[in-house]
Amino acid sequence: MKRISGLKALLYGFLILYAIVTFIPFAWAMSASFKPLAEIVEGGMNFIPKNFTLENYQSIFTRERLFGRWLFNSAFVAVCVTGFNIVFNSMAGYALARIPFRGNRLVFGMILAVLMIPGQITLIPTFLILKSLGWLNTYQGLIVPSMVNATFIFMMRQFFVNFPKELEEAAALDGLNRWQTFWKVVMPLAKPALAAQAIFIFMGSWNNFFMPLIVVSSQDMFTLPLGLNTFKGQYISYWNYIMAASMVFTLPALAIYAFFNRYFVQGVTFTGNKG
Amino acid sequence: MPASSLNSEASRSKKTRSFRFSPSLSGYLFITPALMILGVFLGLPILYAIFLSFHKVEILGEMSYRFVHLRNFTRLVDDGRVWIALKNTAEYVAIVVPIQTFIALMLALVLNAQIRGKNLFRVVFFLPTITSSAVLTLIFMWIYNADGLLNHFLEGFGLPTYNWLGDPNIALKSIMIMNIWASAPFFMVIYLAALQDIPESLYEAAKIDGANGCDRFVNITLPLLKPVTFFIIVMGIIGTFQLFDQSYIFSGGSGGPNNSTLTVVLLIYQYAFKSLEMGYAAALALLLATAIVLATLVQRYLFKEDMPQ
DSSP states (O other), X not given: OHHHHHHXXXXXXXXXXXXXXXXXXHXXXXXXXXXXXXXXXXXXXXXXXXXXXXXXXHHHHHHSTTHHHHHHHHHHHHHHHHHHHHHHXXXXXXXXXXXXXXXXHHHHHHHHHHTTOOHHHHHHHHHHHHHHHTOTTSHHHHHGGGSOOHHHHHHHHHHHHTSOHHHHHHHHHTTOOHHHHIIIIIHHHTHHHHHHHHHHHHHXXXXXXXXXXXXXXXXXXXXXXXXXXXXXXXXXXXXXXXXHHHHHHHHHHHHHHHHHHHHHHHHHHHHOSOO | OOHHHHXXXXXXXXXXXXXXXXXXXXXXXXXXXXXXHHIIIIIHHHHHHHHHHTXXXXXXXXXXXEEOTTHHHHHHHHOXXXXXXXXHHHHHHHHHHHHHHHXXXXXXXXXXXXXXXXXXXXXXXXXXXXXXHHHHHHHHHHHTSTTSHHHHHHHHTTOOXXXXXXXXXXXXXXXXXXXXXXXXXXXHHHHHHXXXXXXXXXXXXXXXXXXXXXXXXXXXXXXXXXXXXXXXXXXXXXXXXTOOHHHHHHHTTSOOSTTTTOOHHHHHHIIIIISOOHHHHHHHHHHHHHHHHHHHHHHHHHHHHTOOO
């Protein structure tokens, strides 16, 4: 009996230690975002700010006139990308699972093949294609290439394959066509799958660093990760501002995560990849 | 799909007049947006990348291509920076993947036990997974500062301190530590799901046969986790192979100090977008992509063979 409780204590000890190791960088960043620069430079190791201030947060919005714009760009791009993905991936997944059109198998095979292609190979060509379309430094350049995601087409197909056929047949008897059936019957019942998809696509877009880095060069089209990176260059030793900006950037993702927590776990176990 | 079943499907819907479009037509309508985007921004780029890798590309002013046979590929072999990037990337993969897999397994095993506050632990462990690499890198750069939190902490325990960002012997290790810290909990989730799929009855049967906890772990848990472990290792290799954000932000895009954080993807970026040698960069990207596709294929193949039941 005693040995078992000793083991339990060991397990808790391990978990708590690991939780602390995970949490400290965030706590430390958060704490710095509420400290005046002087207190940071002093080098005290206090997690609770001695002179608590909101000045850093006010400053990043006023000093860096583009910060609000970056926040908007990130949000706008992430929302559009998420919306398009949900609609297009689900439509494609549904067609592959349920509509027997000529070439169905071929398309599905192509999507499976495409799942393996790493992003780096398409990077340079995508840049050149966007350049020739005149889409560099534009919202469509940031949004259109990411409107569809093969991983989630595959996921939606798997979801729809197991979807009860009777519902669609009932809808057909009620005189709904495919399009109406899809929107009025199928999609509302696919909400859990859509939520898992939404959270992954949103986070992927919100946190994406690489694509904006090559698509965008003018500062007013920056998304937050890029903005943050130049911010670092500009305010190189103003860690108070950099940490405040980092917190502003992290908060929306955290809120969405908290809201969709359950689906996030489903999504991780399904897709097995980040972003 | 055999033609006969397509026809019967079509005539059935015509008869009932329920689906007004023919199945084929509505199928195309549903799939077209996805196909167009995937075609233009995935299919076309793959072919384009192969084309580029055999050309010298001029992108300033009028765009032009000059066919250079295999010169881009032969140049790769003589390029010292390619070898440095490969060496760094290989070292990175070889150290990060085993450690993060091990930690992920440990965390999952502990969390799978009868533990109170599981959900709280999960939420904390997930924090790095949902935080952007840009933010994580900035936070760690600050913690790694010469007089930053980590060095103060090490000093406090009388341990040696390091110049985490500036020392060429340490800089890549700093990124490794951060990456392991950030991605182990992510793989933990996959392990957790797999652990929950192991039927309790197996353990009970083993208990009746007199197997102790250690036996049960070695003879039931580990073998049943083998496919997932394999999956996680390959995912880890593919992920670490593509390291870019962290080394880009850490080094301000240079791969420094002294090329110590130069990775293959960062090198591709530098050649393509700094020195504008698109053809040469495409050749390097093709090399990396081939390696990744091979890893994925091997994984697909073995993973299928190795599935339980």
